[in-house]
Amino acid sequence: MEGLGFLFDLKSLGIEYGTLVMFGMLFGLLLLGIPLAYVTLLVALIFALGWFGPASVPLITSRVYSFVSSFVFVSVPMFVLMAALLDRSGIARDLFDAMKLIGGRLRGAVAVQTIFLAVVLAAMSGIIGGEIVLLGLLALPQMLRLGYDRNLAIGVICAGGSLGTMIPPSIVLIIYGLTANVSIGDLFTAAFMPGFMLAGFYVIYVLVRCWLNPALAPLPEPDPRPLAERLKLLKGIVLPIGVVIFVLGSIYGGIASVTEASAVGVAGVLLSTILRREFSLHMLKAAALQTLATCGMIVWIGIGASALVGVFNLMGGIDFVASLLTGVSENPTIIILVMMAILFVLGMFLDWVGIALLTMPIFVPVVVNLGYDPVWFGVLFAMNMQISFLTPPFGPAAFYLKSVAPKEISLGMIFRALLPFICLQALAVALLIAFPGITGR
Numbered sequence: 001m002e003g004l005g006f007l008f009d010l011k012s013l014g015i016e017y018g019t020l021v022m023f024g025m026l027f028g029l030l031l032l033g034i035p036l037a038y039v040t041l042l043v044a045l046i047f048a049l050g051w052f053g054p055a056s057v058p059l060i061t062s063r064v065y066s067f068v069s070s071f072v073f074v075s076v077p078m079f080v081l082m083a084a085l086l087d088r089s090g091i092a093r094d095l096f097d098a099m100k101l102i103g104g105r106l107r108g109a110v111a112v113q114t115i116f117l118a119v120v121l122a123a124m125s126g127i128i129g130g131e132i133v134l135l136g137l138l139a140l141p142q143m144l145r146l147g148y149d150r151n152l153a154i155g156v157i158c159a160g161g162s163l164g165t166m167i168p169p170s171i172v173l174i175i176y177g178l179t180a181n182v183s184i185g186d187l188f189t190a191a192f193m194p195g196f197m198l199a200g201f202y203v204i205y206v207l208v209r210c211w212l213n214p215a216l217a218p219l220p221e222p223d224p225r226p227l228a229e230r231l232k233l234l235k236g237i238v239l240p241i242g243v244v245i246f247v248l249g250s251i252y253g254g255i256a257s258v259t260e261a262s263a264v265g266v267a268g269v270l271l272s273t274i275l276r277r278e279f280s281l282h283m284l285k286a287a288a289l290q291t292l293a294t295c296g297m298i299v300w301i302g303i304g305a306s307a308l309v310g311v312f313n314l315m316g317g318i319d320f321v322a323s324l325l326t327g328v329s330e331n332p333t334i335i336i337l338v339m340m341a342i343l344f345v346l347g348m349f350l351d352w353v354g355i356a357l358l359t360m361p362i363f364v365p366v367v368v369n370l371g372y373d374p375v376w377f378g379v380l381f382a383m384n385m386q387i388s389f390l391t392p393p394f395g396p397a398a399f400y401l402k403s404v405a406p407k408e409i410s411l412g413m414i415f416r417a418l419l420p421f422i423c424l425q426a427l428a429v430a431l432l433i434a435f436p437g438i439t440g441r
Contacts, residue, residue, distance in 0.1 A: 010050030015320045022047060022312065036354045037297070040304030044311045051315055060307040070178055077295045078262030079169055083125035084287035084294075085269045089278050091240055092134045095120060098237045108210035108217040110146060111156045114139040115202050118160030120237075122167040122195075123244045124265070128389060132161030132400040140405060149216040150409070151417035152209065158390060158397040158414070159202055159421035165352075165386040166195035168248060169265070172352060172385050174258065175298075176378045179360040183375070184258045185251055190439035191379045194432060198386070201424045239275065243268035298353050305357030313361070322366045332370040336377075336433060339363050340384055347388025351396075355385070376441045380432050387425045390418045 010018060022043060029039040041060075048056045086092060099113040106112065114135060121131045135157045143153035165172045168188035177184035210217045247265040250256040256264060273279040312318060328338050346355045360381070367377045389397040398414040405414070432438055 010047060011052075015316050018047075018051070018315060019312075019317055019320060022317075030349070035300075036351060037300035037304040040301070040308040040354070040358070044304065044307035047315065048307075048311045051311070056311075056314070060310065062310075073174075073178060075169075075174060075184075075259040075262035076171060076298060077291050078259070078266050079125055079171055079174075080294045081287060081291045082262075082265050082269050083130040084290040085266075085273060085283070086121065086125060087130045087134065087290075088283045088287055089269075089273045090276065091269075091272060092117070092121060093138060094235075095237060095240055096138045098235075106207065107214060107219055108152075108206045109220045110139065110143050111148065111152060111206045111210075111217065112203055114143075114156050115160045115199055115206070118163050119167060119196070119199050120240055120244065121161075122164040123169075123248065124240060124269070125164065125169075128162050128164045129396065129400050131164055132158060132397055133404055135161050136401045136404040140401075144406075147218045150413070152206065152216050154401065154405075154409070154414050154417035155421045156202065156206060158401055158418055159424070160199070161400070162386050162389040162397050163195060163199055165389065166191055166198060166379075166382050168192060168195070168251075169258065169262065170195075170382060172356070172382045173378060175302075175353060175356050176360060176381055179356055180364040180374050180378060182378060186375045187378050188248070188251060188258070190375050190441055191382060193440065194379055194383060194428065194438055197431075197438065198383070198425065198428045201428060202421065205420065205424060239268075239272040243272065301351065301353045302357055305354055309358060309361045318362050318365070321362050322369075325363075325366050326369075332372070333433065335366070335370060336372070336380075339367075340380070340429060340433075343381065343384045344387060344391075347385060347394070348391050349394055351394075352385040352388060355388070356381070373436070373441045376432075376436050376439050379439050380429065383425065383429050383432060387422060387429070390422050390425070 010021070013021060025043050025046070026039060029042070030036065034042075044060060045057075048060060096113070096117050099117050117139070118131060118135060121134065125131075140153055140157055143156075144150065164170060168191055170188075170191065173187040173191055174184055176182075177187050206217075243265060246268050247261050250261045250264055251258060270279065273283070309318075325335055325338065328335055343355060343359065346359070350358075364374050364377065368374055389395065392398070392415045395415060395418070398411055398418065401414055402409070402411055
């Protein structure tokens, strides 16, 4: 028997039943509350031994090494550190004050201003959780105080804060690029327009809803300060926009790679905190510890998922699943829709990192064989993962906001408030499938 220590030879199951047992074991262990990283690594080890024997164990270590040794992966902790520093500085607060000049006297101006702030924060760091917490602390109390409809305020913050999934420099796109072996610079360029399109949907939705039902949002309070004094608020935009220009400009201009640009971004945010006289060693230490915790989670999930996909590939599982997908229909669009449905369901229960690392090695070759552009599919994947941030029961955006929301706002209220924005995200996915040219590909 090849799988020493097991009661039966897993290889005798065949790839069909072996796949069922593998995924059944995955979901069974996840339901027990075991973290995804440990579950995937354990299942990979069990199937490596049970299918190929002890000699296959080095496969796991080689897959792990290939994942963590990628130079581009260095950009992930850099962007996470940028977000952690933003969390602890007053940059976001000053940005929010400066955005008051954008809304003007429009009904729903504070909600629109919150979406604009979310776009700028997304372009600075590409991290989702920190943005939602910041917006929840800055914008939610003000909207509730002014008499905004609670559901509208909650939806704007969660949906706007999740824009970091799409707008470069998105960590989701970086992980996809590493997994699918496509240019991250190309992904950033292709995601630029869809990200702003989705933000535009949110703005239009807010303005139309407030126009149809003025009770949802009051007219802005008149600002008694003179124009010259209000214009001084614009200085809060200078440093953040400067960081965005340096990071994205260096990538799009071909001056720096994504990894080098991420280091430029960290230097820019650090310089901003120094110029604002907010920098301290305590702040830097806290930001570094938060970065270690976040990246540690990503690395462990990556290790487990890479090992599992490697073993599944050797079993012939990837070819098996690919044949199942292509056998669904002769229409390539139907196959893409099936993939989107699978990602949507997985997004309700799993973290996006695990979804990317588990599914993309299977999906991307199929997408390429169908004649589609993997860069376009990467943008489509990121848009789908944006939906996963809002959908119950996992819906991390709701939990991030709940951590800073008033006690009377329950998780049920938050999830109900997100339904219109989930529909807008689904519309964006449909448009990307129907009109791939939106990505410029």
